Amino acid sequence: MKAGQAGLDHARKLDQEHGLLHLRDNFHIPTKAELSRKTAKAPDRQQNGNGNDEPSIYLCGNSLGLQPHLTKKYFQQYLDTWATKGVYGHFTDMEDTDLVPWLHVDDDCKPEMAKIVGALPDEVAIMQTLTANLHLMMASFYRPTKERFKIIIERKAFPSDHYAVESHIAHHNLDPATSMILIAPPKSGSLLLTTAHILSTIDKHATDTALLLLPGIQFYTGQYFDMKRITAHAQSKGIIVGWDLAHAVGNVPMQLHDWNVDFAAWCTYKYLNCGPGSIGGCFVHERHGEVTENPPSQEGEEPTFEYRPRLSGWWGSSKTSRFAMTNRFHPIPGAGGFQLSNTSVADSTAVKASLDVFKQTSIEALREKSLKLTKYLEESLDALAQEMRDSVGRECFSQITPREAEQRGAQISVLLDEGLLDHVMEALEKEGVVLDERKPDVIRVAPAPLYNTFEDVFRFIEAFRVALRGAEGDGKKRGENLGSVMVDGGREAKGWSEIK
Template identity: 45%
Template sequence: MTHRFENSLAFAKQMDEQDPLSAIRNEYHIPKQSNGEDEIYLCGNSLGLQPKRTEQYLSYELSQWQKLGVKGHFSGDYPWMPYHEFLTEGFAELVGAKNSEVVAMNSLTANLHFMMVSFYRPTQKRHKILIEDHAFPSDHYAVESQIKFHGFDPEQSMLLIKPREGESTFRTEDILKVIEEQGDSIALILLPGVQYYTGQVFDMQAITKAGHDKGCQVGFDLAHASGNIEMQLHDWQVDFACWCNYKYLNSGAGSVAGCFVHETHHKNKDLPRFAGWWGHNKQTRFKMDNQFDPTESVEAWQLSNPPILSLAAIRASLDTIKQAGGISALRKKSLLLTGYLRFLLNQELGDDIKILTPENEAEHGCQLSLTVDTHGLDGKVVFERIEKAGVTGDWRYPNVIRVAPVPQYNSFEDCYHFVQILKQSLQQ
């Protein structure tokens, strides 16, 4: 996508006036500075803002509990027994899946563990898990502990891939080369859809095909991808994927996570899994005969009935996304918004700031990861200055400031003012 940007406040305001999604910002609560003005909130990659309808959806369920007690499982507009099904269509559209392939359950790392129970089945010949060096720590810990649980040595079985010397991001051809050369010993490929530190989007389709060609199972952590980029998990034949719902999906801190399992695995009753009663065939679940009969969908991986209040918050977010026109409309704006931010950074601070995130549109979402190159100035000091000036981003050690203009509630004017604040904060 090419666009003739201009470095001026008037241009930023003009872009906001022409933005067909600008009104969606009004559907979110924007945190305030001490002076009463809106924060420049660029931290949706860590915790998304609250949709205004969330309170209404939560209040409804609290009211149902007050009035109906246990009967709330079967009564009202959104009975609790099938409540997770009210999220299915929204999830499927976000990740490019069939309705039978997506479900809300557990937390992200718990889901990764449950997926590895089924899809990491190491043998003496094929026992490695391929992940990226500098993976998100929880993913690293989960992989390492799974390897140990199966009696293997992480030093031998955890295959860490790194960018080339002197580079910050991965080249797809390098990932594919590792898979081709070592695939016969790789049991599972577990990579991010979007790398949390650099904001790089991985080529999930190419990686999945390469993995399957070598007999590997392939899964993805979509924590920074869901609600951020467009995906087609079903068509790409991804085996499984997991994501959280509190970043770009704005469902509240620690909200219930999401999970995808490709339909090719649904009827395989011999596939190992940790089972619970919510994964049992719905038609016979309450016969209580203790003979586990898994549902022929991703729901077979569910364990327990989920927390309704968290699901209600997710439903509020999905409904707000639907109001905005869905992920395609949001992605279209996102490319403009992040493209404009990159343009301003290069114009104003090209000699002082390095952008780690790839420029190629296929390789980035909304997030830009920045390092401070100004001689003698500590990046953490710069981060603290911009925060004091009304910007909420986040800092990741050792030296990255992450900022994410989220298309649901950020504006072009936010981008313009942020760069001016960052410029001032770089003064010695």
């Protein structure tokens, strides 16, 4: 990787070559000054000519995606409707807004959301939140019997998934110690789970497992699992397969319908940019969402409905019956029939804004750019690791995310040498780099192709170099023998902000 001005010029050239640059204009990129200020209100940026209004290097879309400009516009429309129409907002078609009447906000989001996850529109529902949706899905899909009662998950599953699974097992009066199978990496040292290892764990517990629940992309390592193969293999053994897509949705293309996935759930605040804690999404394969209507056997009786058992609420009942206030649940066919409460219009307004940005491209085009961005990040990290090795004489960090492009999404997780994390995070923050840490030693760096650039990656690397050298310098002060760390080829380390 080229450093200094030549490197910056090269990164900018890559931005021009690899397209989609215009999509960044859809987003509010916090400036460095905004990040350090104690006030939330964004000032008029044009007047802020003090040189401190450079955009931050925001590489944290794996945690919280940035705000599209459309969000504010659509929120204002929603607030205006609420203010001027009150309850009529549920039904009234407005001429001067982009939004549909509130009664249909969930349906309005389905087609675009379905494209992002590779589903039929009716297989998708905008509802609840991720953990709540996992619970709802398991209530329907985890139906343990004497013969099949185990749930397989990873040993290092996101804690919420672990708790959810454990509580379902306990809810059925089973013992998690014997009913919960935790897949751990086979070799000590590696945090990755190979497909072969996952399949062999499935085989080992094939006869008594009811459910397999895995993440599409692992939150810590960034590993993207072979969802198609794992799903097919587990299902061939009679196991139901569900996926937690928190880190996969909006990040990698998927084909949930064609892969025959039983169910999936996701949040919308990461790569989907819908805001913190925003409404989640659910996928239920069409074969599980069928509703059969049996005509009444006698005149005067009502028809009956057959459908997959679930925990039900009025918003899952057909729109025609919803306001009839009867006690007869008539589920909407598809994932919509799993909804409980009336949809948060504020949340789904943010979803609409996000999807209207996604509509300007395709998940396939985003992936194409993402592969290049992340490869560039990887190569730059490798070059920096070598540079640090040369100057310090040891490894300062290593990559734990798989090196194979098809086994990862946008994110690369970097394992820092022991004791560096706090200093590195502090130094990065000072330079206006936003990314997240996972204690004790990992930083996660995720260039999101919708708004991140090669230049962002370049600037991150420059700041990371300074941070590492500072951290190593601190170590030196502590009396450790770290060799010459502040000088590279006789040149003092420069902060990235010195390079424009």
